Amino acid sequence: MSEPFFKLTREGAILIATMNRPQTRNALTDHDVVPAFTELCEEVNVDASVRVLVLTGAGPAFSSGGNLKTIRERFGSGRGAPHESRTAYRDGIQRIPLALCNLEVPTIAAVNGPAYGAGNDLACMCDIRIACESAVFAESFVKLGLIPGDGGAWLLPRVVGMSRACEMSFTGDPIDATTALAWGLVSRVVPAEHLLPSALDLARRIAANSGPALRMTKRLLIEGRHARLDSLLDQSAALQALAHQTTEHESALDAALARFGQPRAATP
Secondary structure, three states: OOOEEEEEEEOEEEEEEEEEHHHHOOOOOOOOOHHHHHHHHHHHHHHOOOOEEEEEEOOOEEEEOOHHHHHHHOOOOOOOOHHHHHHHHHHHHHHHHHHHOOOOOOOOEEEEOEEEEEEHHHHHOEOOOOEOOOOOEEHHHHHHHOOOOHHHHHHHHHHOHHHHHHHHHOOOOOHHHHHHHHHHOOOOEOHHHHHHHHHHHHHHHHOOOHHHHHHHHHHHHHHHOOHHHHHHHHHHHHHHHHHOOOOHHHHHHHHHHOOOOOOOEEEO
């Protein structure tokens, strides 16, 4: 039996999920990968003690996207009717972006090497991306005569803008970490030995905040991608009303008032 796709480690409120298939460059099309992602996201959503998820890869690559051998065996010409391939995508890899986009906690992708095709899109599914200097990004589907079947056409323009998303998608050419930083695909580039420490430092700064507030803030940011302002304001008011009732808010408010020498007024 093969090893589990994820190696999971915990540091306080931070969960570190390492894709642990270096022999396939952490490809996403093996049969057990989609369930691994969906189960991970479901478990995090019900575990209130988790406040941040850090996603990275074992070995020299972040993720090669599709396993070429698996793609040919499962989807290639003569391997079933087109409607069967469509169903296989919907019931397969397309469940990963849905799971990650419905994940309630902030996610940081620590991109430790090449992120090609679905691997590039996987990085875009995360809220924050940090790359090592050797990281390379490519929306490379067109190089194989394919399209971004995992949602990349929705994800990538929201990260780098339409013009650059078109350039990456139409050429399939890779961009290096420096270009990724200039284009806004990643928020910082660090030496390889500093990648995970940098991701964890950021994760600690996030995890120091209220767990309920983090989850509700992420929900508003996701809704803000498509909601009207009035609808988002209404949802914000509802979630803020909940936030006011949390013990985390009460404790933070007491601490802030104490710093300014203003003890909290007694409750009538």
